[in-house]
Amino acid sequence: MSVDLKIKIGSMVMKNPVTVASGTFGYGPEYAELVDLNRLGAITVKGICPEEHVGNPTPRTFETRGGMLNAIGLPGPGAKGFIKKYVPFLKQYDTPVIVNIWGKGMDDYGTVVEMLDGEDTVSAYEINLSCPNVKEGGAAFGTEVDSFSKVVELVRGKTQKPIIPKLAPNVPNIAAFAKAAENCGADAVSIMNTMPAMAINIDTLKPELANKFGGLSGPPIKPIAIKLVFDAARAISIPIIGMGGIFEPEDAVEFMIAGATSVAVGTANFVDPGTIVRVIDGIERYLIEKGHNSVADIVGTVKI
Amino acid sequence: MSVDLKIKIGSMVMKNPVTVASGTFGYGPEYAELVDLNRLGAITVKGICPEEHVGNPTPRTFETRGGMLNAIGLPGPGAKGFIKKYVPFLKQYDTPVIVNIWGKGMDDYGTVVEMLDGEDTVSAYEINLSCPNVKEGGAAFGTEVDSFSKVVELVRGKTQKPIIPKLAPNVPNIAAFAKAAENCGADAVSIMNTMPAMAINIDTLKPELANKFGGLSGPPIKPIAIKLVFDAARAISIPIIGMGGIFEPEDAVEFMIAGATSVAVGTANFVDPGTIVRVIDGIERYLIEKGHNSVADIVGTVKI
Amino acid sequence: MKQEKTTVIEHHNFQGEYRILRLSAPATGPLVKPGQFLELQVPRLAERILRRPFSIYQADESGVAVLYKAVGRGTEAMAAIQVGEQVNIIGPLGNGYPEADSGKTPVLVAGGYGNAALYILAQRMKKKGIAFFGGRSEIDILLVKEFEKLGWEVRPTTDDGSLGTKGLVTAAFDPWMNQRGVGSGEQGVENIELFVCGPNPMLKAMGDRAIEHGFTAWLSLDKNMACGVGACLTCVIKRKTENGWEWARCCKDGPIFESRDIMWES
Amino acid sequence: MKQEKTTVIEHHNFQGEYRILRLSAPATGPLVKPGQFLELQVPRLAERILRRPFSIYQADESGVAVLYKAVGRGTEAMAAIQVGEQVNIIGPLGNGYPEADSGKTPVLVAGGYGNAALYILAQRMKKKGIAFFGGRSEIDILLVKEFEKLGWEVRPTTDDGSLGTKGLVTAAFDPWMNQRGVGSGEQGVENIELFVCGPNPMLKAMGDRAIEHGFTAWLSLDKNMACGVGACLTCVIKRKTENGWEWARCCKDGPIFESRDIMWES
C-alpha cells in the first residue's frame, strides 16, 4: 500500500509534512552527518535578520524538569552572511529551505526579505514575531494584532514566496492572530514559539539564564501547543505548521489531528537526532494502519 | 536559631507561607488523615459559587508528560452547602481558610461573598477569574483588564476580608492584571491558574478530556509561573501567592525569590501528600542556612 | 488511611502477564477491609507523576500484596521493582465491600484482576458460596485452586473455551441463575448476594440482572483516578438520588456501589 | 560524527567518586582524536532530557571509554548503568587537540576528570614530556601510574598536600617554568607546548602564563552544552578576531582553543 506524504504550503511542495523548528537545527550542516537532509519535508534555518547579530551572553540555555529554557538571543550571520556561508551548502539538497526571519524594528522584516528574495534556494519565509528572547521588539509584535498585521502585510508586499508568521503562545486569543495572518495574505502559520519562562538559582539568587528570561520548549509545552493549534485551525483555512514538544511520531500525529498540516521537530533534535526520520516514518505507518491515502485525510479530524 | 515563618495577606495572618492550590485539596477533610491541617499556613478550598454546580462529565483529568490536564469544571456544593458540610469541620483547626470563589456571571461573585461573609471561619477570598474549564465566563474575565477590574471592584465592595484575585497565565501582560487588582483594592494576587491545554487520542480521534480542553498543571508549568510571578512582583506592592509545579522546598523558595510572599502546593498533593509539610520545613531550613530571620528577607531578592 | 514507605518483600510473576507484589506495610496492613485499594507510587516511572491504584489482594498485620497486570507505562515500569527496595503507598482507600448478609448465598463474579480483589473477601467471609470467573483464555483465570481451598465452588468461563464454559461470564452465570428461579425461597435468586469486580461491561451486565431479578449486587467500579482520596473529583460516577443523581467519587464513596445506586452512562 | 547504540562492556568504580564506563562502539571508536568528546544519553534519567558531554578517555577500533565523576543528577543516574545494556551516544564531537609540535616539549596540565581527557592524548603522542596534575586531595589525582608507564613524568599537586606539592597546580608548574627561563633555547619556556584540561580557573591561569611567556597552550574548555553538534549556540565563548571578537562554539569550533584566541569573560 502506498500513501502520499506530500503537502503544500502556498507554492512550496514538501515531500512529507515534517520540518525542523527554527533554531534547533542550525543552518543545515550541523546535523548533516547524522540526518539525511534529503529525507526532510523542509529545512527551517535559525532566525536571520538583515545584519549580523551577536545574541545574548551565556548561559543561554537551562535544563528544567522535562524540558529546557533558552535565551540564545538570535545570534546569526545576517542575510549576506547566510547567503555566503550556507546557501551553497543548502543548494546541494533536494529539500526546500524555510528561512526564519526577524527584525529589531518593523523595517528590518522588509529589508531581510529584499536581501534574500533573489536566492532560489530560499523557498519560504517563517516570520518570527514571537521570540521571547530579544529586547528589540519581536515579542511585542507577536502579542498585538495591529502591529502583528502590519509586519505580515509588509513582508507580503516584498515577496511572492510563501510567508509563514510564527505565533506567540502567551495570548488569550491565538485565533485572532491566525485570522489576521490569513487576512494579510499569509500562506500558513507556525504554532508555537517557546513559552516565556524563567528559572532562578536559589543559592546565587541569579536567574539561570544571562538574559534573565527565556523560552520553555520540549515535552512540557506539548499540551499547550495542541490547544493553540486546535483553536487556530478552527479560525483559518490556511495550513498550520505545528510544533512544541514533538518527540515521538504519535506527538506529530496528534498535532495533525488537532489541525496541523505540517509539523516541526525542535528540542527533540538535541535529545535524539534520529527523531525527524522516526517521525516521518511513523506518520507514514499511522496513515497506512488507519487506511488513509494522504496526509490531508487526518488533518483536523479531531472529533468534538 | 529561630526564624519567623509568619506572613500576612491583608489582615489574614498565616503561620507560615504555605497554602494549598484550590481544587487539589478538596475542602479540608479529604487529606486530614494524611496531613496535619494545623501545620498549614492556610487551607484554600475548592472553588465555590452561589449555587450547587455539577461540573463536567468524565474523563476529567489526563496525565501528560510530567504533569496533568484537568477539566473538573468546578463541581461543588454551593455557598450554603459549603457552610453546612465543611465549615463545622474547618472550624476545628487553628488555620485560616481561603475560599476560592467563582461565578457563572459577574453578579455571582458578589452573591457568593454575601452568602459566605458572615462565617468567621472564612478568612479570605481567592477570586477565580481564570478557570479554563467552565464555559460560563470565568476565563473571559481573567483575560480582559476591564472586566477583570469590574469583578475585583464588585467583590471589594462586599467584604472587609482579604480578597485575592487569581490570575490567568495566558496573557502577554500579567503585570497589567496585577496592577489592576492592586488598584481595585485587592490584598494579594494568586499566580497562576492552570495553562489552557489539550490532548487528543490518536486512535479514537477524541479529546482525552470530556470537556475537550483542560488546564495543564504540575512541574511542566513551573518555569512559566516563575516568570509570571517575577513580572507581577515588579509591578505591584501587594503580596503574591505563587503556585505552579511546586513539588520540592527548592521550588517554593524559587517562587519566593522571584517575588512570592506565599506559595501554594497543588498537583504535588496527589503525588505525595507529604509535600506540604516538606515544603514548610524546607523553607525554614533554607532561611536558617542562609542566615535569615523572616520570610520577608528572601521575597523578591532575585538579582537582576 | 496512611501514607507509608513500605519495603518490597516479594515480587514475582504469578501467571501470564500477572505479577504479585508483596510489601511490608505494618501501618497499612491491619486496617484493610476487603474491596479497598492502594495508591502506589511507581518507582522510576519516567515522565509520568501520578500514583496508580491497585486493589488489595492480601493483607495482614505485617503488610499488603497486590496482584497486577502490565497494561501500560506504569504497570510495565513496576516490573523493575526489586525485592528490598522502598515503595510508597497510600491506603487502604475506598469503602470496601459491606459485611455479607448471612442469610444469603454469596456469589463472587470476577474478570481479570478482579479475582485478586475478591480473594481477600472470599478469605474473610464466613459463609462460602459460588464464584464465576471470566477471562479471555485459561491464562486469565486466576487463583482457582486457592478459592477452592477456601471452600468456594469455582465456575470459570473463557472467551476461547480453553477453560470452563466458552463465552462471557454470563454464559455460566445465567443458566445457574435461571435454574434457581425467582421466588423459590432460600434457593431463589432474590436470595443471592453478588460481589463483583471486573471490567465495566461485566459490572453493568451483573447490575442489570440484579435489578431485574431483585437480588443484591455489590459492584467494584474502575474509574481513572488522580488523588485517590476524594480531593480532586476525577473519578466520579452518577449515583441515583431521590430527585435525580449526584456525583459520587469512586475512590472515596466507592469503589463499591450497590447496583441500584448506579446510573450508567452510555 | 556518528549516533550509535552502544553496549556497555564494563562499568566500575575507578577511584573515589570517579567511575569508568566502557562501551562497545565500533562506528565511533575508530574516528576518535584525542580531546574529542561524546554526548551520552543517560538511561533512566528522570525528569531531564538532555544528553551529557564526556571527554573520551580511551578509544580503539572496538569502542570508547569515559571516566566520569558523579556531580549531579545525570552523572548520579549513570551509576545504575548495567553491563550489557544499551547506551546511545553521539560522537566523536569537537575538534580535538592538534598534532603536537615535534620540536617542542609537550606538557600536560590537568585537574579532575581532565586527567582522563589527556590520557588518550598522552598515549598517542610520540614525544613524551611532563605532566602536572592538580586535585583537592590524593583521591582526585588519577592515572599517575598509567601516565608513568607511558613514559611521562608526573608531578602531582593537592590542595591539602596529601600527594605531591601542596597547593594549586601552579604551585608545581611555576617553579618548573621559572627554572627553564625565557630564551634559553631548546630548554626555554617558549619551547614548551601545553595541553590543558580542567576547570576554567586552571585554564585561565595556564593561558595567562602562555601569553606572558610566549609559549603555546591548548586549552580544553568546559561550557554547558545542549546539542553538542554546533546547532543550538548554547556553548559559545568569545574568540578574538582582528577587529574584536566573535562567538565560537565549544562543541564544534572547540572544545580545544589556543590561549591567545580566547577572550576571557570576567
Ligand SMILES: Cc1cc2nc3c(=O)[nH]c(=O)nc-3n(C[C@H](O)[C@H](O)[C@H](O)COP(=O)(O)OP(=O)(O)OC[C@H]3O[C@@H](n4cnc5c(N)ncnc54)[C@H](O)[C@@H]3O)c2cc1C
Ligand atoms: C480501584 C481500582 C483498583 C484496581 N485494582 C487493580 C488490580 O488489583 N490489579 C491491576 O492489575 N489493576 C488494577 N487496577 C487498574 C490499574 O490501576 C491500571 O491498570 C493502572 O493504573 C494502569 O496504569 P499504567 O500506567 O500501566 O497504564 P496507562 O499507561 O496509564 O494506561 C494503559 C491503558 O490502561 C488504561 N487505564 C489506565 N488506568 C486505568 C484504570 N484505572 N482503569 C482502567 N483502565 C485504565 C488506559 O486508558 C490505557 O488504555 C485498578 C484500578 C482501580 C481504579
Ligand SMILES: Cc1cc2nc3c(=O)[nH]c(=O)nc-3n(C[C@H](O)[C@H](O)[C@H](O)COP(=O)(O)OP(=O)(O)OC[C@H]3O[C@@H](n4cnc5c(N)ncnc54)[C@H](O)[C@@H]3O)c2cc1C
Ligand atoms: C566537553 C566536555 C567534556 C567533559 N568531560 C567530562 C569527563 O570526561 N568526565 C566527567 O566526569 N565530566 C566531564 N564533563 C562534565 C560533565 O559533562 C558534567 O559533569 C555533567 O554534564 C554534569 O551532569 P549532571 O546531570 O550530573 O549535573 P547537573 O545536575 O546538570 O549539574 C550538577 C552541577 O554540575 C554543574 N555542571 C553541569 N554541567 C556542567 C558542565 N558541562 N561543566 C561544568 N559544570 C557543569 C552544574 O552547574 C551543577 O552545579 C565534560 C563537560 C564538557 C563540556
Ligand SMILES: Cc1cc2nc3c(=O)[nH]c(=O)nc-3n(C[C@H](O)[C@H](O)[C@H](O)COP(=O)(O)O)c2cc1C
Ligand atoms: C535553542 C533554541 C533556539 C531557538 N531559536 C529560534 C529561532 O531562531 N527562531 C524561532 O522562530 N524559534 C526559535 N526557537 C523556537 C523553536 O523553533 C520552537 O518554536 C520551540 O522550541 C518549540 O518546539 P520544541 O518544543 O519542539 O522545541 C528556538 C528554540 C530552541 C530550543
Ligand SMILES: Cc1cc2nc3c(=O)[nH]c(=O)nc-3n(C[C@H](O)[C@H](O)[C@H](O)COP(=O)(O)O)c2cc1C
Ligand atoms: C484537579 C485540579 C482542580 C483544580 N481546581 C481549581 C479550582 O477549583 N479553583 C481554582 O482557582 N484553581 C483550581 N485548580 C488550579 C490550581 O489551584 C493551581 O492554580 C494549578 O493547578 C497550578 O498549580 P500546581 O501546578 O501546583 O497544581 C485546579 C487544579 C487541579 C490540578
Ligand code: FES
Ligand atoms: S481520584 Fe481524586 S476524587 Fe477520586
Ligand code: FES
Ligand atoms: S552545545 Fe549546541 S552549539 Fe554547542
